[in-house]
Amino acid sequence: MQTLYGTLLQPSSPSECTVAGNTTVRLGEDGKIAEVAPGRPAADDVIGDEGCWILPGFIDAHLHLPQWDRRGIDGLGLSDWHQRIVYPAEARFRDSGFAEALAEEFVSGVISHGTTTVAAFGSPFSAATDRVFAVFARRGLRAVYGRMLNDMNCPEELSTPADQALDEARELAARWHGAENGRLSYAFCPRTPVCCSEKLMRGAAALAGMLDCYIQSHAGESAAEVSAVRERFPDNLDDIDVYAEMGLLTSRTLLGHGVVLSRDERKQVAETQTTLVHCPTANIFLECGLMDYVAHRGAGIRIVLGSSIAGGPDPFMPRVAVTCIETAKGLKIHAIPRGAQQVPTPAEAWWLLTRGAAEGLGMAGRVGLIEPGLEADCLVIRPEKWIAELPPHEQVSALLYTIRPRQIEHVFIAGHRVGP
Numbered sequence: 001m002q003t004l005y006g007t008l009l010q011p012s013s014p015s016e017c018t019v020a021g022n023t024t025v026r027l028g029e030d031g032k033i034a035e036v037a038p039g040r041p042a043a044d045d046v047i048g049d050e051g052c053w054i055l056p057g058f059i060d061a062h063l064h065l066p067q068w069d070r071r072g073i074d075g076l077g078l079s080d081w082h083q084r085i086v087y088p089a090e091a092r093f094r095d096s097g098f099a100e101a102l103a104e105e106f107v108s109g110v111i112s113h114g115t116t117t118v119a120a121f122g123s124p125f126s127a128a129t130d131r132v133f134a135v136f137a138r139r140g141l142r143a144v145y146g147r148m149l150n151d152m153n154c155p156e157e158l159s160t161p162a163d164q165a166l167d168e169a170r171e172l173a174a175r176w177h178g179a180e181n182g183r184l185s186y187a188f189c190p191r192t193p194v195c196c197s198e199k200l201m202r203g204a205a206a207l208a209g210m211l212d213c214y215i216q217s218h219a220g221e222s223a224a225e226v227s228a229v230r231e232r233f234p235d236n237l238d239d240i241d242v243y244a245e246m247g248l249l250t251s252r253t254l255l256g257h258g259v260v261l262s263r264d265e266r267k268q269v270a271e272t273q274t275t276l277v278h279c280p281t282a283n284i285f286l287e288c289g290l291m292d293y294v295a296h297r298g299a300g301i302r303i304v305l306g307s308s309i310a311g312g313p314d315p316f317m318p319r320v321a322v323t324c325i326e327t328a329k330g331l332k333i334h335a336i337p338r339g340a341q342q343v344p345t346p347a348e349a350w351w352l353l354t355r356g357a358a359e360g361l362g363m364a365g366r367v368g369l370i371e372p373g374l375e376a377d378c379l380v381i382r383p384e385k386w387i388a389e390l391p392p393h394e395q396v397s398a399l400l401y402t403i404r405p406r407q408i409e410h411v412f413i414a415g416h417r418v419g420p
């Protein structure tokens with residue numbers, strides 16, 4: 001039994017984030033939150049004090065583990081990025097010992113940035129994917145993960161015939177989906193419609209449905225990417241239409257980016273309850289475009305956030321959330337009539353980092369809030385002192401903009417202290 005003490009910050013809805021000073025949170029032996037109560041605990045072994053804040057752990061819903069050690073390499077557009085960074089980074093995973101070592105660094109890295117749940121892509125190598133899952137199991141990270149699937153329009157050494165890739169993916173799913181008391185989940189990961197045969201996409205959709213696994217992919221990342229999809233599927237209207245036809249739009253699908261989505265595509269994504277993963281830092285880093293968060297949300301799309309490592313340079317999710325706001329402000333500045341567009345508030349940003357992300361990943365019954373009965377994925381941080389002197393709504397804003405990874409003192413996942 002672990003006892004935490006401090007100021008509790010957590011979102012209660014997309015528009016409201018509550019701040020409760022002088023709060024005790026008890027973690028049970030079962031890894032769940034046992035109690036949240038006002039007042040200071042009497043116990044000696046308390047973690048935290050008046051200067052500490054307790055928050056739900058951050059959820060990063062789109063990143064590429066093989067690119068962990070390729071962050072911040074600027075100057076490449078999306079196409080060169082694939083050729084010069086993505087493919088060589090993944091090719092190294094033919095050596096599963098290398099994959100295991102990088103996975104260790106990845107886990108330490110994301111945890112030290114306060115991320116307790118990831119939805120990440122692996123390499124197209126099954127042995128490496130298995131070793132990475134074993135690292136997640138041992139280190140206690142909550143993860144959705146899967147082997148990358150592609151069988152065309154990618155380097156030969158990364159391409160696997162559809163039948164073989166699907167067989168191997170099914171074996172991985174059988175071993176890891178739901179493992180570690182549900183902390184680990186498997187995702188079928190067709191890279192993009194351009195890199196996958198119809199057989200591979202349809203097979204991935206069928207297996208994911210049968211095994212109740214996730215699907216992760218990319219759509220509408222840039223205008224060039226959209227044109228490439230159209231060239232390959234001239235009979236379909238657009239990317240989203242291709243995905244719909246292949247059976248890949250589901251309530252268990254996490255679709256990365258969606259920078260370029262027409263009104264009809266927005267409608268289709270919303271209607272299928274597909275979760276869109278907004279990756280604003282990556283969209284700017286690779287100069288793909290500014291996603292219109294407000295319009296997407298207005299169309300009823302369920303949106304979560306991703307660092308998109310290493311297309312995005314920074315794994316710190318509050319920075320991604322701030323960039324979500326800044327992107328919306330950029331669009332607002334240039335909107336006609338000027339100022340017509342709204343921007344997400346800091347309270348909404350906290351929601352996107354925690355509870356909203358848990359809902360988008362179908363994990364709302366497990367994580368995303370600090371509430372009795374939910375699994376204890378939480379952070380104890382020590383922000384700058386002056387924040388406590390502000391009125392609550394200003395605290396919510398100031399903390400979002402000033403929080404830094406070095407202020408994170410303890411990270412818990414399922415009640416276990418895992419870092420930093």
Ligand SMILES: [Zn+2]
Pocket residue numbers: 062063064218256308311
């Ligand atoms: Zn990606």
